[in-house]
Amino acid sequence: MVDKSLFDLPTELRNLTEQCVKAQTSYGQLMHLATQALSAWPGIPSQTLVAGFKEFQERAMDFAKENAEASFALARELAGAKDVQEVMSIQSRYAETQIHAYARQVQELSRVMGEAMSGAVKKN
Numbered sequence: 001m002v003d004k005s006l007f008d009l010p011t012e013l014r015n016l017t018e019q020c021v022k023a024q025t026s027y028g029q030l031m032h033l034a035t036q037a038l039s040a041w042p043g044i045p046s047q048t049l050v051a052g053f054k055e056f057q058e059r060a061m062d063f064a065k066e067n068a069e070a071s072f073a074l075a076r077e078l079a080g081a082k083d084v085q086e087v088m089s090i091q092s093r094y095a096e097t098q099i100h101a102y103a104r105q106v107q108e109l110s111r112v113m114g115e116a117m118s119g120a121v122k123k124n
Helices: 011-039 047-079 084-123
Strands: none
Touching (some): 047 084
């Protein structure tokens, strides 16, 4: 019979994962500052382009927050993993979910940028 303790997560990995979870507070402060900085971005002459670019910025920030939250959720799950098999299962689910999320995000950002460019061309 195989000793299950051979497959337990090393203490260093657990500690690192817990530190990542604690970094979420710092991340929240960073995102707040980034949001403030983007809102102070100087305007571009074309109002249509400005509106499209603003929507693009907002969507990109939303996606950045969404992806970071997914990473923090992954870290929390990994911190509670009991063995390597559970780590592999958690990581596999995360990878599959993020692949779908990234595809959706690229489509959305492409749509927003296309609409902004179309609006700018129509105005000129």
